Amino acid sequence: MDPxxxxxxxxxxxxxxxxxxxxxLVRYKDVSKYDNQKGWFLPDDxxxxxxxxxxxxxxxxxxxxxxxxxxxxxSHIESFVGNGAWHLVFHYKVELPIAPPLALGGNVAxxxxxxxxRLPPRKDVSxxxxxxxxxxxxxxxxx
Numbered sequence: 001m002d003p004x005x006x007x008x009x010x011x012x013x014x015x016x017x018x019x020x021x022x023x024x025l026v027r028y029k030d031v032s033k034y035d036n037q038k039g040w041f042l043p044d045d046x047x048x049x050x051x052x053x054x055x056x057x058x059x060x061x062x063x064x065x066x067x068x069x070x071x072x073x074x075s076h077i078e079s080f081v082g083n084g085a086w087h088l089v090f091h092y093k094v095e096l097p098i099a100p101p102l103a104l105g106g107n108v109a110x111x112x113x114x115x116x117x118r119l120p121p122r123k124d125v126s127x128x129x130x131x132x133x134x135x136x137x138x139x140x141x142x143x
Contacts, residue, residue: 004143013056013090014044014071014131014140019067019099022113023135025120026064029109035083037126042134043111053090056122061094065111066103069094075138 017024025040034041043064048057057072072094079088102111114120116139122129 008085010085011047011053011085011090012044012087013047013053013060013092014042014134015057015060016042016075016091016093016135017061017067017069017096018093019096019113020118021117022099022115024065024067024099024102024121025112025114025125025131026108027110029107034126039124039126040120040131041126042131047073047090056090057092057094059100064108065103067096069096075134077115078134091134091138 024043026043027038027040028034031038033046043060045056045060045064047053048059051059052076054072058069061069072092073093077088077090077094079086081087083137099113102113104111116135118124119132119135122132123132
C-alpha cells in the first residue's frame, strides 16, 4: 500500500540528526509529496504501511543520507490538519559522536550539516521555517 495514497491521514516521521553542535538538513528533488516546498527539511518521510514509527528514523537516515544510526529517541508528536488531511508527525532525534560523510539518496538534491548557531534563514527552510521550530522543541529551546 502506498502511504501517499490516503487523502485523510498522513503518518510522517522526521529525524533531527545532531553531531558536534550541528544538525543534518536536506533538500529534495521531487517536492510533490512535500507540498511543493523547495526549502531545507529535517530528513523525513511517510511511514511505510505497517512500519512502527520507531523504525522510521533509522530507515529515513539510511535511505536519504547514507547514515546508519541506532538509538534514535522520540522527541515529540505533532498533530494538525493541513491540505485537507490529518497529519500525525513523529519527531525523533539522535546524537552522533561524529558527523559521518553523507551519501545522497535518490530524491535528495542536497544534504548538509549546519551549525546550530548558523541555521539557514527561515525563508530558505520549508513550510515557513518549520524544521527550525521542530528542532527548537526537540532541543528544549524557546521558539
